Amino acid sequence: MHRAFRQMLLGGVVFVCTIAFAVMGYVLLGWEWIDAIYMVIITIFGVGYSEVNPLESTTEKVFTIIVIIAGTSSAVYIVGGFNEAHPTCLGRGGGIGANLRLYY
Numbered sequence: 001m002h003r004a005f006r007q008m009l010l011g012g013v014v015f016v017c018t019i020a021f022a023v024m025g026y027v028l029l030g031w032e033w034i035d036a037i038y039m040v041i042i043t044i045f046g047v048g049y050s051e052v053n054p055l056e057s058t059t060e061k062v063f064t065i066i067v068i069i070a071g072t073s074s075a076v077y078i079v080g081g082f083n084e085a086h087p088t089c090l091g092r093g094g095g096i097g098a099n100l101r102l103y104y
Contacts, residue, residue, distance in 0.1 A: 003084065004081045004082075004084035005081070006081075007077065007078075007080060007081035007084060008078050008081035008082065010077070011074050011075070011077035011078035011080075011081055012074075012078060014070070014074040014077070015071065015074040015075060015078065018044070018067065018070040018071050018074055019040055019044070019071070021070075022036075022040040022043070022044075022063075022067040022070075022071070023036045023037055023040050024036075025063055025067075026039055026040065026063075029059070029060055029063070031052070031053060035052040035053060038052055039051065039052045039053075040067065040071075043064060043067050043068055043071070044067065044068070044071030044072065044075070045071075046072075
């Protein structure tokens with residue numbers, strides 16, 4: 001299997017697992033399902049709306065920080081896979097490393 005495809009696949013799996021884990025986590029913290037789903041979406045995609053329910057405990061705040069880091073990291077990892085898969089992305093081929101050499 002091509003390295004870039006494996007990277008996109010792994011990133012996608014981690015991204016979906018992050019969403020599922022985060023929704024379940026908020027539900028276990030006492031949130032309604034729809035509120036949990038909404039909170040995960042606005043948190044991972046950085047929409048910036050206020051919280052659905054106030055984050056009152058340290059546990060909720062730390063959990064939300066973990067959701068932000070895991071969701072954003074897996075999304076960036078997927079984008080990196082797309083860059084590796086498409087040789088003309090950001091330049092003349094070879095991924096980001098080769099493209100940086102075009103400019104420096």
